[in-house]
Amino acid sequence: MDASTLEAMRTALRGPVITPQDSGYDKARTVYNAMIDRRPAAVVRCRDAGDVMAAVDFVRDRGLETAVRGGGHSGAGLCLVDDGVTIDLSPMSGVRVDPVTQTAQAGGGATLGDLDHATHAFGLATPTGIMSTTGVAGLTLGGGHGHLTRKYGLTVDNLLSADVVLADGGFVTASEREHADLFWALRGGGGNFGIATSFTFRLHPVHTVALGITLWTLDRIQDVMRWYRAFLPQAPDDLNGFFAVLAVPSGPPFPEEIHGQRMCGVVWCWSGDPDRVEEMLAPVSEAGPPAFHFTAPMPYPAVQTMFDQLIPAGLQWYWRGDLFDRITDDAIDVHARYAEGLPTSLSTMHLYPVDGAAGRVGEDETAWTRRNAVWSGIVGGVDPDPARAETIRQWCVDYWAELHPHSLGGAYVNFLGADEGRDRVRTTYGDHYDRLAAVKRAYDPHNLFHANQNIEPAPAD
Structure with a gap:
């Protein structure tokens, strides 16, 4: 970017424009996944929607490549683009709660921690992800699932409206009443249609929940998975529990004798009466005697932050995912084999x-597809050492390749890798893809916003 272009951009915007010559450049281009090492020509820190509109006009009129950053958690690194402009919404992190209407408006740069902190003061929450450092924008636009999904649905099922800057620099509010086609597409279609500068969510009464962690030795994984697949779908919606294969972290609440051991288990969140959590989890012994079982009442934001230090920013990440309507015996064999390795x-x-609750939303009500799914799976290779990047990537790819035939064929779009190709995006959206492409043509006909899991505009009639 030449000096005159840079000066013009700085004049047009209130927020800072950070370039490779600036001392804060490396920090500005750093994202959650340290495997991503891209060098934008500029990072534009937008202070408000006006800055976003000006930035969009600037990159469009000059034919510059652009990407959009909310929380910077994109595992695929789609919030950065080499030699282009990253439009960074992180200064726009405010959250306003209306306790009367039980709604919250969150800025496009807010994290789940920002949202949870603001809503918890009123004894309210909306279903999101499981890490407080995740950005609200990227999570929401992809669909959003976490500890409250079975009770209150996906994040997009609780989205009431979104303010969006379009590719032509215009500003609209999308809801069921205004720009309804765009609102439909935003609920699961990713960042293809514009830059969402704020989101308004429906809130629910949530204050103290019960956290549970149950672990079994890895040699019991097949018995545990067979029990889990039968138990959870028939459990009350108040009980959420995600299955995990893991090495036990060092530190509380885990006793020292199991630190570092490979195990399988379930992380539970019970949002009903906290005094009933042990009653709800009494059946865990049916899978065999657990090696570890823990429950405790916690403020909901404490549950949301429990993984922040375990898997902080700056690690090497590679992931792939799929949606499943069942856990077959053959899939369990795959899980057992790769868990050992x-x-x-x-x-x-x-x-x-x-x-x-997520499964009771109609298939065509949002862009999120496959409402018949029961589980959203992710295989994640993680390590701090760049020398192991290829090792964790290959384990993940091989694991996913053997598991994929037992899936519904598509994935939660936020769990797609950057290198999976256009056909994988089309397959993920399934029957919704053509409708999404038509919305893309209406709102971004020249595909300005393509640094994402891209939906190409439908051909003109």
Whole structure:
């Protein structure tokens, strides 16, 4: 970017424009996944929607490549682009709660921690992900699932409206009443249609929940998975529990004698009466005697932050995912085999429930597809050492390749890798893809916003 272009950009915007010559550049281009090492020509820190509109006009009129950053958690690194402009929403992190209407408006740069902190003061929450450092924007636009999904649905099922800057620099509010086609597409279609500068969510009464962790030795994984697949779908919606393969972290609440051991287990969140959590989890012994079982009442934001230090920013990450309507015996055999070969102490596999309230939403009500899914699975290779990047990537790819035939064929779009190709995006959206492509043509006909799991505009009639 030449000096005159840079000066013009700085004049047009209130927020700082950070370039490779600036001392804060490396920090500005750093994202959650340390495997991503891209060098934008500029990072534009937008202070408000006006800055976003000006930035969009600037990159469009000059034919510059652009990407959009909310929380910077994109595992595929889609929030950065080499030699282009990253439009960074992180200064726009405010959250306003209306306790009367039980709604919250969150800025496009807010994290789940920002949202949870603001809503918890009123004894309210909305279903999101499981790490407080995740950005609200990226999570929401992809669909969003976590500890409250079985009770209150996906994040997009609780989205009431979104303010969006479009590719032509215009600003609209999308809801069921205004720009309804865009609102439909935003609920699961990713960042393809514009830059969402704020989100308004429906809130629910949530204050203290009960956290549970049950672990079994890895030699019991097949018995445990067979029990889990039968138990959870028939459990009350108040009970959420994601299945995991992991190496036990060092530190509380885990006793020292199991630190570092490879195990399988379930992380539970009970959002009903906290005094009933042991009653609800009494059946865990049916899977065999647990090696560890723990429950405790916690403020909901404490549950949301429990993984922040375990898997902080700055690690090497590679992941792939799929949606499943069942856990077959053959799939269990795959899980057992790859769990034995867990390549690093932070690598993992999770199966997140997406049934309950989420499964009762109509297939065509949002862009999120496959409402018949019961689990959203992710295989994640994780390690701090760049020398192990290829090891964790290959383990993940091989694991996913053997598991994929037992899936519904598509994935939670936020769990797609950057290198899976256009056909994988089309397959993920299934019957919704053509409708999404038509919305893309209406709102971004020249595909300005393509640094994402891209949906190409439908051909003009």
